[in-house]
Amino acid sequence: MPAPSSRTGGTSHTGRSRTAVAARSTAGTRDERKLRTRRSLLDAALELLSGERSFSSLSLREVTRSAGVVPAAFYRHFPDMEALGLVLVEESFTTLRELMREARSAPLPPSHLVRRSIATFLGYVEEHPLHFRFIAKERYGGSTTLRFAIRSEIRLWVSDLAVDLARFPNLRAVSTDDLQLVSGLVVQAVVHATELTLDLDPADERERAQVRFQAERQLLMILLGAAAWQTERPSTRA
Amino acid sequence: MPAPSSRTGGTSHTGRSRTAVAARSTAGTRDERKLRTRRSLLDAALELLSGERSFSSLSLREVTRSAGVVPAAFYRHFPDMEALGLVLVEESFTTLRELMREARSAPLPPSHLVRRSIATFLGYVEEHPLHFRFIAKERYGGSTTLRFAIRSEIRLWVSDLAVDLARFPNLRAVSTDDLQLVSGLVVQAVVHATELTLDLDPADERERAQVRFQAERQLLMILLGAAAWQTERPSTRA
DNA sequence: CATCCTAGTGAACGACTGTTGACTAGATCC
């Protein structure tokens, strides 16, 4: 039962068949329309990536087809599929970092800050599953360009976290370098948990809660280890 | 300057151009020859995967071409590219687990066991970079089948490690479940470090050493946290 | 109003893809 193609009203365009994600309307200024098409290309790619597909196996034609646009139109917006991928990386992390910055700006004691940050992060992941699924898949698997872009964004994020950790009274004595290592571990654990989450049945709240619970325990262990770090270090290594 | 095709002596076959990884010789029983072709298919895939390519973007024809075989011949060995992928997963981990089992069987005090295990693991990675590169890339990115196969192998590995950790005197009081979490963290850190290594310049020993050093520090932190776990837990969580 | 500008179209290209079926040469088996 194919739905009638008059969803957005408008000028009815042509009678062409559209599998489009977001049927672009004919409203707005020219720049706005262009931007809208660009967005629907990005969204189409994101949507296609939400399934099995990896970015490198995604074809330009698929993206344009799913965005309701002719293949050649792609080149009006991106020179390359890789360019589109880089935009996806960028917008994934800018959104994330904004949110995390908000979360940290709250006037709370440090211990609550971590929990608050975790909650914010998980909230972000649940609200933008497509972006994060993309990141998770391409972090190690993508092209060198994509992989390095993601890696450098994650490094920024790790540094942000390290700054927060520095405020913890019981981490006061840990050196800056070691704090980076600690927050690296934290980010790893969180990202890994998220990647597990992405393969879970979205309805099964019990399983989700378990993954979250285990991740929290792991974080506590890491922080505990970090707190014990400066006191025990001399004995474990020269 | 194309090399003469008489490398393996033999019947000179045909004058056909071969980009083959391992030019299959005509020696041996029929089963042996079949096995040899199968191997060259697997090796060809592995080799192609060593670069940018992800498994899902790898074509059947590429593999056969690079193995020096006609595309149709592929089906005499695997029904599917995915089937080939699963074989790669399996053989990656069986090799690894054998080595790790050897490493653990050495009669050493627990503390040395960990260091020994890490050395063994890194040795494996350096000797079988192609297998591990494949695993690293497909752990999150591959098809569901591949991803789950890898994940379950890693789970086995985590469990093995947890058994070892249980022998540590200062982890005596940590529950079995929590030990799984600890070894999960350890494996995460190691795998991540390895994945970083894969992008490094193989010649730059300084950079490699740094990654390895950081990973070791991270492991020590984790183990420290685990050791402090049972003593502090009551105060951090109900 | 006429002019320019450009996002999107449509058709075509050469190359590559997975899969098929009939075949052949040569090891294996009785």
Added chain:
DNA sequence: GGATCTAGTCAACAGTCGTTCACTAGGATG
């Protein structure tokens, strides 16, 4: 030593791919 079995070949198929080009419709601009 003749029949059998099969790994690998060859040719062909219907698709899909990225990229190009000349084009057009219709908003932007003077």
